[in-house]
Amino acid sequence: MNRIATLLPAVALLFSSCKFAYRDRDADLVVHNARICTLDGQNTQQTAMAIKDGRILELGPEFQILNRYRAKRTYDAGAKAVYPGFIDGHCHFLGYGLNKQKVNLAGAKSWGEVLRRVSAYADAHPGSGWVLGRGWDQNLWPGKAFPDNDSLNLLFPNRPVLLQRVDGHAAIVNRKAMDLAGLTAASTIAGGLLEKRNGKLTGLLLDNAVSVFQKIFDDADEPAKREALLAAQHDCLSAGLTMVCDAGLDAGTLALLKRMQADGSLKIRVYAMLADDSANFRQYAGGPYIGDRLIVRAVKCYADGALGSRGALLIKPYSDDAAAGHGLQLATRDHFLDVARWCKAHGFQMATHCIGDSANRLLLGVYGEVLGGTNDLRWRIEHAQCMDPADFKFFGQYNIIPSMQPTHATSDMRWAVDRLGPERIVNAYALKRLMLQNGMIALGTDFPVEATDPLKTFYAAVVRKNADGMPPEGFQMADALGREHALRGMTTWNALATFTEKDLGSLEAGKLADFTVVDRDLLTVGGNLLPGAQVVATFINGEQVAGR
DSSP: OOOHHHHHHHHHHHHHHHHHHHHHHEEEEEEEEEEEEOOOOTTEEESSSEEEEEEEEEEEEEHHHHHEEEEEEEEOOTOOOOOEEEEEEEEHHHHHHTTTTEEOOOOSHHHHHHHHHHHHHHHHHHHHHHEEEEEEEEGTTOOOOOOOHHHHHHHOOSEEEEEEETTTSSSEEOOHHHHHOOOOOOOOOOEEEEEEEETEEEEEEHHHHHTTOOOOOOOHOHHHHHHHHHHHHHHHTTEEEEEEEEEEEOOOHHHHHHHHHHTTTTOOOOEEEEOOHHHHHTTTTTOOOSSSSEEEEEEEEEOOOTTTTTSSSSOOOSOOOGTTTOBBOOHHHHHHHHHHHHHHHTEEEEEEESSSSSHHHHHHHHHHHHHHSSSOOOOOEOOOOOOOOGEEEEHHHHHHHEEEEEHHHHHHHHHHHHHHHHHHHHBSSOOHHHHHTTOOEEEOOOOSOOOHHHHHHHHHHHHHTTTTTTTTOOGGGGGGOOOHHHHHTTHHHHHHHHOTTTTSSSSSSBBOOOOESSSSSSTTGGGGGGOOEEEEEEEEEEEEEOOO
């Protein structure tokens, strides 16, 4: 009895201490009943976290967090998976939104179907203004031949029409459009191609020839751009994206982004790359802009075109069309050197679109010349789609980040082997080999070329199949990513690729509370169940911005 009497004061003190500590800290939000994949250095798994003023206060076991914090709001995750907010490492955010204001040509099975969609759109939008469309892909059509503008000229003799291919690197225009642009059979455009047949223009344009019409998009008024940005934001937030990297914007659009974020209408984070233009360089000569939800710290260049339109710059000619030659180089080496030197001098990251093996070799050489060796400038090659085996090592040698889009592989695989041939295709879409160079890879979608859905990115990176589950054995599985690596490519490594790793990319105390709730565990669910995964909710700064 004496022993019990001795213990009673200690027990009383213990209960007194617990009562005193019960919910003695304030939080804006407590997330609980969750399977939180933190992606911290130890890959810690937790079940709850507390958030205040947009940042994570603490993660831990369910009852520890619930008992410690007085929360204004709670979110019951329903035992679902919670990940750091997904980041799209390469997309065209504004372009995606503007495309919603055009004729949607995605998935058209023939040129005839394209014409029917365009005619229906024109009837619904009468007048004399431009008819704009995007999304056609001749690889989906019988014969896979590029179109000409004969039918467009008959249907639209007095109204200009511009229809971009799905990748944006090719377009078909009618005669009225060419007349407005002053294009004739005698016209030549460096880094571009105007297809001719029997000495006459067919209306097919490649790469810099398409850029002749860029002013149409640049001149979109502010209300149209606002509508486009909000439409793009809606789809991105619904897909679980908390930040997007827009690969090429002008200074005027960036000013609009700042205004929309200031008035609270644009909540998604944007890491913006300046379009390669002297006016943009003058505007940002003072250095990068680092805002709360907008960062302008990169410059986007284009070395070549796209593989699907045979504009990608190859070391050897195209295997399926000798007449296409080696593809197109869109600017001189001296130009790329000038941009690289400007970027290094002004504190900007250089990011260059490189599809073909020759384009990748060209820019890796330029980067190496300016960087000089190991560094932490985090310059990027966008796409890095077709590589020569001898060039992989330069990513590691100069600490260059491969920024790649796994769904390109599963979209292109039906025809890419024809373009490249059996020897070159094995060194294309090499996610794993490029990831191993620096132990990281930045993953994105390149939307609107592909869908906005980051879960499709994960599936294509890990399983290497398309939406139809083809091929059954997966496409070039030697370059598939492991599940953790694919997830880090959408979160942790994209944060590194955008210099935001102190705030984003993992769920840790002190970091911003950007997270995505998914209805199944991407790291453990069977591969056949991955295509059915759905985003349940999206949070930015602890605010629920999408989902239920």
